[in-house]
Amino acid sequence: MPHSSYVLTLDCPNRPGIVAAVATAIFEQGGNILEAQQYDDTQSHRFLARIVLDHPRDALDPAALRAVLAAVAARFDMRWALRDRAQRHRVLLMVSKFDHCLADILYRWRLGELPMEIAAIVSNHPRETHERLDFAGVPFHHLPVTRDNKAAQEAALLQLVEETGSELVVLARYMQVLSDDLAGQLAGRCINIHHSFLPGFKGARPYHQAHARGVKLIGATAHYVTADLDEGPIIEQDVERISHHDTPDDLVRQGRDIERRVLSRALLWHLEGRVLLNGARTVVFRD
Template sequence: MASASWILSLSCPDRPGIVHAVSGLLARHEGNITESQQFGDPDTGLFFMRVEFSSSADRATLEGAILEVLAPFDMTWTLDVAGRRMRTVVMVSKAAHCVNDLLFRERAGTLPIDIAAVVGNHETLRPLAEFYGKPFHHIPVTADTKPQAEAQVLALVESLDVELVVLARYMQILSPELSTALHGRAINIHHSFLPSFKGARPYFQAHDRGVKLIGATAHYVTADLDEGPIIEQDVDRVDHTATPETLTALGADVERRALARAVRWHAEHRVLLDGHRTIVFS
């Protein structure tokens, strides 16, 4: 039987023997480890591990062995085929730079996701989605219709068997209920001026303060606005010659870079939740 490549990622309370148990399990199933990373967090007492390996064993056999061997460690784990493209929905408003970057990277084969649909609360980006051959779902949102709109989003996620939701400058705040339903599988991007420069025209506010760094933060969505576990951050240095328009253009570039890395790492099972923090095996 031909070998397949797999990714096993796990977390559990730290104790002796975890790596030995994992490597022994794989060895007994003709597993050849090609990449292995681990980290023990002294603050939370948790252990994290990500292993790529090849094996001729099928999924059912591997999952059965994992359940049997690793059960005493009280582990949370996932097993996936290496390189499998993760089913994804991208949510947008009017800004095109982040979703365009994700769509291009998916088409170029450099991002291991399968964008099943683009959802917008405006019609603005329908032509872009259709250019890439993606279904576009217009789900408008108002204060009165927000519960119904979010129910539509969740129904779409479930009907398309979606594993990841990306908020690519989606300018709506998700409710606590939807944030909870998408726990650990929804990624947002925002300029890292928050909370320093909240509200409208943040890059103009930043210019007025004479900032020397502009940046962006990609994080998991939680019920606490913009306070979810951080996956990736990026910055560019600027100086006094930068105009608000320059800052806006540079900021868009930083946002798309940080978001693309966060999405790739999540799709490759390189991000493990550690309370309100993340462990990223990049």
């Protein structure tokens, strides 16, 4: 049997003694710290950390550890979470017509690069739109949306999230703006890929906007969804250099590659507990 290990994430107002208190709590339960990353945000005066731990004899009592950590959290006004690394997140994937990001996620998932369970795939287009993709073993739901049925469609979507036990929703080029109400209910557990290097060129046809401005770099942004369109905390970004020879179609083609890798990286880091919300920003504890 594989050795059990856990990821502890925490953030709280910064003050002396946090690391000592958390390390002592882990030690008193026989825990062993394998990795520890921390960040002191001197602007917001908050302390954030990600700790990977196990037990030398694989005999950690998670309930007992949670009890002592809860006491530490109360002392430091701390938000925290402890998760068994063997417990895979249940993820709901959403897509519209362009499915290159979804194809990449499915490929990496089947290779074992993305440690998750796909609870369902939702599209506002029928299954035939995605005939190139292999959905074998993954439930597919067609939830068409129009201006007239948007509220009912989002209610059905939220019910599906709850029924499937989905912990995370990924908008893999789902080209519909979520209502403020739905965005609020999914706060902190919905990742979007925006085909632009935010905060520039927001809204529709960003590559055409970029071409019209003669940019020399194009990019993509993965961020958490909020009620403010394209303003959520940014998780990951990447860029490609272009030239005056490139047409808008060239930019779209290159953009697809950027979008795939940016979204997959952001998704992986979320699954591994590497992304901590810090107000309107994120702290990403990369390797």
